[in-house]
Amino acid sequence: MKSKKGVNLLTGTVMFLILNVIFFGIMFFFLARAGTGAEITEEQYAKQIALIIDGLREDTEVVIYIDELYRLAKKNNYAGDIIIPNYENSSVTVKLVSGEGHTYHYINKLDPGSFLLDNNKKELTIRI
């Protein structure tokens, strides 16, 4: 009788632990997926690039390494342009999945060709 009680206790504990692992595994998976969303990265980079341009002095050049963007675009099977400048509207769009991407405005007037994207080095050069 005593040993049957012991087995029940062990089974209950094991079940409890297995369910715990499953539950927290699902939660971890959900959080990990949510944390690497393309939308957040699109917004983050669009804003960063626009703010960098706002703060640049004349005759300067800045190089931004965008390896992360290439990686995410590849992961999302997106083969189009990652960074799309609009010189007329002073805006930059970052796109990592098919869709609209995220657009942010800066106040400076850049000459066409100020954005240079090097796909091999995975870097973006902005010249003012």
Place this chain on the structure above:
Amino acid sequence: MRGKKAGERYLSPWMFINWFIIGIVIVIGVIIFLNAKGDMRGVESEVIAKSLFDCLSTDFSYNELTNNFDIYNKCNLNRKIIEERGIFYFSVYLQEIDGASFRRIGDEKLIAEGGAIAFREDCKIQIWAEEEKKGQFASLPKCTYLFENVFDKQIKKNYEISIVTASNQDD
């Protein structure tokens, strides 16, 4: 609990309800976090103010800034985006100051203003508001006030440049 079997003790309905509540809270928290926009308006207005100051204070000349001055041309700003989008505002004032005491002399002179003019009042409201009431103005544009002294080498006079910038770009 004491009289219960092991299975009942651990795998009770309460445990599943607890997990359900924890799960729902985490999911709601993540959804709120993902939908919350990274508000960069304050940083943006600060960056623009500093950028304008850099542009105006380099080889500062009072005469240049007060005679048919075109800030868009001088500071390489996109007039279209500033005047038409209604998400940016700036104003630049100049005032002569005493070189020794830094006391203000004469009247302040507006040398440039552009963008969404309504933001001027929105900025004033925020600067005069009491600290605890500032949370009420989350929907208003974020403003930056920058005051710096400059020296005109040609006419050997000191001036204070006051720059007000605002951004309401929240997309």
